[in-house]
Amino acid sequence: MSDPEVSRLRRIRLALLVGALALFALLYAPQPVLPQFSADFGLTPGTAALLVSAGTLGLAVAAIPLGTLSEVVGRRRVMVTALLVAExxxxxxxxxxxxPLLVGLRLVQGAAVAGLAAVATAYLADETGGRNLGATMGLYVAGTTIGGMSGRLLGGVAGDFWGWTGGLTAVAAVAGACTVLFVVLLPTERNQTRQSFRWRPLLAGVRAAATDPGLRAPFAVAALGMGSFVAVYNVLGFRLTEPPLSVSPALASLAFLAYAAGTVTSALAGRLADRFGRRPVLLSGLGTALTGLALMLAGNLAVILAGLVVFTGGFFAAHSVASGWVGTLASPSARGQASALYQFAYYGGSSVGGVLGGTAYAWWGWPGMSAALACWLALAAAAVLRARNRVTTPEPHPIERVPS
Known part of the structure; x- marks a missing residue:
């Protein structure tokens, strides 16, 4: 690869890294201050969680239209506009x-960030030409974990001192700096073949991606895995700050440092998938997440936090591999739609799982919620195993790096 190509690839990676950081910091900014929302507005945990679920629901609904739009007007234009509106x-x-007004505006914000979340995978697949896509996708997912961790951590600490308004303001300030870097760094796409604005072929791409048997497994991982993940983090603040643990909100927000595990495992899983194949790495990630969920059943704070680290690392490893799998399997003419459908499953699962998880916690406590989440993760693993007989794309040779 020539020096200009290497430089361009580095710019793409850095731009998507800071873009993902801004996106996820904004999307989950209310999560660490949900207990403050609950107290100020007199809400149950499940109702307060609507602030998170509204954002992810907006993203899920807008992912397919914006992913399809990117096939017509260009991926960079959609991503830049989306992040500016969200900020x-x-x-x-x-x-x-x-x-109610906050929930409504969060719905719009979620729809805005869909323009980046739903298009990034397709942009990477186009502009990298499949070279080391697993590693590049792993770096992008690592950016999502950094954004998720830093946004939640900053929002939780600031929220403990200045309330939920201070928490949201602090996160928006950091996301604003990242947004500026994203706009400056992201190169204009040059490998995308744009389509004319005709609904029939564009919708045909959506239909082809939705009915592709090879994509069902990553879609299942997206919906069920993300639903479990958001449920844990939505409820975690309530569990840590309530008796018998009774941790202060500022200290409880330090639990979001567990996101660092996802930063490491997402990048590592991408490289391992390039080398050993996606299916075994994906199943290992789901198994690791189940192990962490079991550890969090303990009543000891140290064991709960250790389990959270394991759970987070396993989930992001699985997500990194599943999202990269979509970019590889999808037809080039429907890559934007396939990426959007993955995001629809991912954030649709987040919206539903966040509310159901909070409701399960209110009814049955942490053990009952954990049992439900374990079933979801097991179903995701079953979908991956079932795909063994359906996916015709060959698995990579154990000692070869496969061009995706």
Missing amino acids: AIGLALPFLPNF
């Missing part, structure tokens, strides 16, 4: 102390 809304949220 503007993030700056406005702290000045709206009305819960």
Whole structure:
């Protein structure tokens, strides 16, 4: 690869890294201050979780239209516009102390960030030409974990001192700096073949991706895995701050440092998938997440946090591999739609799982919620195992790096 190509690839990687950081910091900014929302507005955990679920629901609904739009107007244009709109809304949220209005605006913000989340995979697949896509996708997912961790950590600490408005303001400020870097660094796409604005072929791409048997396994991992993940992190603050643990909100927010495990495992899983194949690495990630979920059943704070680290690392390893799998399996003419459908499953699962998880916690406590999440993860693993007889794309040779 020539020096200009190497430089361009580095710019793409860095741009998508900071873009993912901004996206996930904004998307999950309310999560660490949900107990403050609950107290200020007199809400149950399940109702307060609507602030998170509204954002992910907006993303899920808008993912397919914006992913399809990127096939027509260009991927960079959609991603840049989306992140700028999401940042503007993030700056406005702290000045709206009305819960229904906050939920409505969060829905719009989620729809905005769909333009980046739903298109990034297709952009990477186009612009890298399949070279080391697993490692590049792993770096992008690592950016999502850094954004998720830093946004939650900053929001939780600031929220303990200045309330939920201070928490949201601090996150929006950091995301704003990342947004500027993203706009400056991201190169214009040059390998995408744009389609004309005709609904029939564009919808045909959506239909082809939705009915492709090879994509069912990664879609299942996206929906069930992300539903489990968001349920854990939505409820975690309540469990840690309530008796018998009774940890302060600022200290409880330090639990989001567990995201660092996802930063490491997502990048590592991408490289391992390039070398050994996606299916075994994906199953290992789901198994690791189940192990962490079991550890969190303990009543000891140290064991709970250790389990959270294991659970987080396993989930992000699985997500990194599943998302890269979509970019590889999808037809080039429907790559944007396939990526959007993955995001639809991912954030649709987040919206539903977040609310159901909070409701299960309110009814049955942490053990009952954990049992439900274990079933979801087991179903995701079963979908991957079932795909063995359905996916015709050959698995890579154990000692070869496969061009995706």
